[in-house]
Amino acid sequence: MQVPEGFASVCVDDTFWEPFGLGTIAASAVRRRLPIDPMSAPPFPSDPRSRRDLLLFFLAAFVVLAAGMGLRDPWPADEPRFTLVAEQMVESGQWLITHRGSELYSDKPPLFMALQAAAFTVTGHWRIAFLLPSLLAALGTLFLVYDAGRRLWGARVGLYAAGALLVTFQFVYQAKRAQIDPTVTFFITLANYGLLRHFLLGPDWRAYWLGCFAAGLGVITKGVGILALLMFVPFLFARWRGWNGLSPIRGGGLHWLGGAVAFLLAVGLWIVPMLLAVHASDSPEHRAYMNDILFRQTAGRYTDSWDHHKPAWYYLGVIAASWLPLALALPGLVPKWRERLRARDARFLLPLAWIVLIVLFFTLPKGKRDVYIMPALPMFALVAGPFLEDLIRRxxxxxxxxxxxxxxxxxxxxxxxxxxxxxxxxxxxxxxxxxxxxxxxxxxxxxxxxxxxxxxxxxxxxxxxxxxxxxxxxxxxxxxxxxxxxxxxxxxxSASDVMRRTEQLVGDGELGLVAWKEQNLLLLDKPATDFGFLKPWHTQLGASIRWLEAAPDRRWVFVLGRAMGPCVDRARAIHVGNANRREWWLFRADAVTPACRGGQVPVIGEETEDSPNEE
Structure with missing residues (x-):
């Protein structure tokens, strides 16, 4: 097995290997073009300098990723939605079947929101709690990339790989947001880590079972966690073609079957209690929630995308721009990878082929978002790691x-x-x-x-x-x-100014919400009545008018400007302010036009949001 070109120039330097007690042996092995057995290395660098470098790296990572925590509220598009769901989990005690206001929320499995709710029970502050799962997931992903690189090529390469991930724009940007993607990326990376340890450095059945279990946790986080198991495709190909670097795996069918059991066990942590709760309630709303989250939001959304339509080449632009500055190294990395693949090095085939499969998987449907391929980024950094020290000299x-x-x-x-x-x-x-x-x-x-x-x-x-x-x-x-x-x-x-002014104007009165966004309800410090979230605007407005007329002296309606239509006299309403590229108003019963009294509201033009990713 040949040592990667460029990497050999580092390896032949005895000082590189001295921290691991392998200086003379490793250098002579490289000079004789012999393989270095990664299993013969100590389990962790034992010298003070390596431990110091690792500590300083993660200290720097923490400072960069955590900077600003506690200084802001959740921001659209997704953060207020998930935080509102988590807040209602804490307040209601219902963690299996989630709600957004008065409606059930079935767009995503509940694990990420449950992590936010758990973080709040520990910290007691939502400004910290809503970002904490993303921070911990990002730090965990960095460690997994470092440790995988260390086990495959050495601690120095592990640090280069983790450092490459840390400076990549998409990784840091998402790590500093409270979206699901950093968490699902961690679970998928943990699954890849376990499988790679078993396939390349094993046999390690515990790592294999951990990987399969992590893939299941990814499923109940966003549904796409199962994609980690696509690592089996290049592994089976490499076994069939006799590639170098694969583990001589020993074990029977029950060992392999244990992976499926671990995967199903993780998925069942939420699916089974949710199904039991739906069956026990015998509620049509709960059954609709079950059908929507299990079928429409998974297979249905993939095969018949209804938003974020992009061209087939979209992800090439994402890699070129969002994966900067690591993407700058691609002209040098591609020839190195090609050489390692020609040398039939499975350490590169498995991660690289998996990245290609992930990009192809998300290229097929019409709906595309840049974050969809983010789980491939840690593996991209991992296979870049062995060559970065050489490339940065170019x-x-x-x-x-x-x-x-x-x-x-x-x-x-x-x-x-x-x-x-x-x-x-x-x-x-x-x-x-x-x-x-x-x-x-x-x-x-x-x-x-x-x-x-x-x-x-x-x-x-x-x-x-x-x-x-x-x-x-x-x-x-x-x-x-x-x-x-x-x-x-x-x-x-965050719309916090708009909501504070709304509270001041309403005072001790009652407040209703029409055509609202999650941040509006989340940032209110008083109870509010909503008339649905996904219901058409004219239906919500009609219900709110009837609600107003039942107690006109005490009640106000907070409404999106575009949703008022001809039913609200703006001269009698109050413009509260602009936030998130929207204008918001307050009105009372005396602002309702005669034609709409009693809740007789016509359809109000375009009743869908023009910016699903508003920020």
Whole structure:
């Protein structure tokens, strides 16, 4: 088995292997082109320097990923929805069949929201609890990539692989949000980790069973956790073709069957109690919830996508842009991977083939989102790890990193100064849509600060150390995003200002919600009546008018401007404010036009949201 080109230049240096007590043996093995048995290495680096490097890496990861926690409320599109569901879990004690307001919520399995609810029971603060599962999942994913790289190629490669993942834009951006994707990525990566340990470094049946169990947890997180088991496809191919690096797995059919049992056990942790609860309640609503979440939201959504339609090449753009700056190394990585595949190295075949299968799987349906392929990113970083130390010495990669720093400097400085001077029409529109109280001045100053940091990185580190400069710049950007942008954008992005003003206007009165979004109910500090969430706007508005007329002196309705139609006289209503590219109003019974009294509301034009991913 040949050592990867480029990696050999590192391995022949005895000092690289000295921390592991393998200096002379490893170097001589590489020179003689002999394989190094990863199972002969100590289970964990024992020297102080390696332990220090690992500790410093995870300290830096924690600072970058956790910066800003506690400084903002949940932001659309998905964060308020999941946090509202989690809050209602805590308040109702019902964790199996979830609710959004007065309606059942069947879009996603409940595990992620249950983790948020559990985090709240520990911390007692929603501003911390709603982000905590994503933070822990991201740190866990980094450790799995590090440990997989360490076991396959050594601790230094493990750190490079984990570091490559940490600087990738999509990974950090999602890790700092309370969406399901970081958590499902962790479970899928844990499944891959267990399978790879068994397939490449085993036999390790406990790791195999853990991997299958993690895939099941991924299923009850988002449904796509089962895709981790596609790792069997390249494994079986490699076994059939006799590729190098596979474990001489010993064990009978019961051992393999144990993986299926572990997978079903994990899925059953939620499915079985949910089915029993639905059967016990004998409720048509609960049966509809069961059918929707088990069938329409899984197979139905995949085969007949109803939103986020994108062209077939969409994910190539995601990899090129969202996986920066790691994607910059692709021109050097592809030839290295090709060489390892020609050498029939299963350590590269299994992760690379799995990545291709994941991208193809999500390319087939019309509905596509950038986060769908995020679970492939940790494996991408893993197979990049062995070559990164060599590639960052190459002039072409340094020039690309330098050019990216200059590009960021130009974009942020140019955009910030243009917006500050009022010459950027889109920025001016953003101020109105977001309802930024200061005219966006603090936001434009942030853009200028980021641009200045990018220019400083290019000037200080120059081309010779451009990769280091780019990594430092990304750290600064994420710290500024969490510590500066969160407080600046929170009031308008979370709709907290709108809801505080609403509470002040309503006072001791009763409040109803029409055409509302999850953040509106979540950020209210008083009880509210909703008239459905998925129901048509005219149905909600009609029910709210009848509710108003039953107690006109005490009741108010909070409504999306577009949903009022001809039924509300805006001269008698109160404009509460703008948030999330929407305008919100309050009205009482005296603002209802004569034609709509008694709840006789016509269909109100377009009754669907024009921006399902509003932020």
């Amino acid at each position: 002039p072409w990669l340094r020039w690309l990193a330098f050019a990216l720093s200059l590009l960021l400097a130009g974009l942020f400085l140019g955009g910030g100064f243009a917006a500050l001077g009022g010459g950027w029409a889109r920025a001016n529109a953003l101020v109105v849509q977001r309802g930024l109280a200061d005219g966006g001045v603090a936001l434009w100053h942030l853009m200028i600060a980021i641009g200045a940091a990018a220019l400083a990185a290019a000037v200080v580190f120059r081309v010779r150390r451009a990769v280091t400069g780019l990594v430092a710049l990304l750290g600064v950007i994420w710290l500024l995003w969490g510590l500066w942008a969160y407080p600046v954008l929170n009031a308008s992005t």
